[in-house]
Amino acid sequence: MTGSAQPRQPEAGVRYDVFHTDCPARDVVDHVTSRWGVWVLISLRSNDLRFYELRESIQGISEKMLAQTLRALVQDGLVWREVEPATPPQVTYGLTEFGRDIGEPLTELFDRITQRLSPRNAG
Template sequence: MSENLLYPVERGDVLAAACPSRQILQHLTSRWGVLIMVVLRNGTKRFSEIRNAIDGVSERMLTQTLQNLEQDGMLIRKSYHTVPPHVDYTLTPYGEQAAEKIYHLVDWLEENLEAILAESPKS
């Protein structure tokens, strides 16, 4: 729910430009958002574990995407006051539900990749 809304939302409408569901969908389905959700589906991870699991993500993009997903209520960031700093990320119940759905799409893609590539038009 967005605090900018003047009335409670019973159901989102992702096709409506002003619906907050559109921004959450954008965060979840961004290149790094999808991959972070897949990594966290297997349980709590430290920042460095997430970074190491996702080939090619920069620290800046990882940090920004984690912040977006936290603001959207998809994950919880827990910081321990230690040296060096220790931060854990865990999916919320909504994050777990979203990660499961994203995982099924990713799994389908990986399972069918060869056939999809064989049928795609060559450039």
């Protein structure tokens, strides 16, 4: 449309406008801000964690939802997954550089919400 010179366009018609359902970035935004995605990303900020550790730290998440959430985040390149060949196999998850980059504003977001709602600021 605009004819501006960009180094490369992956596909004609792909729009990098997250308000449009055909924007590739929208999937990632949706995963990051999904019902459980936020909690997984925040949990992994301080430490790499095993599957069961993640499950224990996020109250209310089912095993199925956690597996599904992790799969999406791994696909997006936000989380890495490492399988140690033990019996039973140990699976560890951690944040990639991209995940760490996203985790910063996400943590800021939560800090602001909890600060605002904390009893110390309610009076």
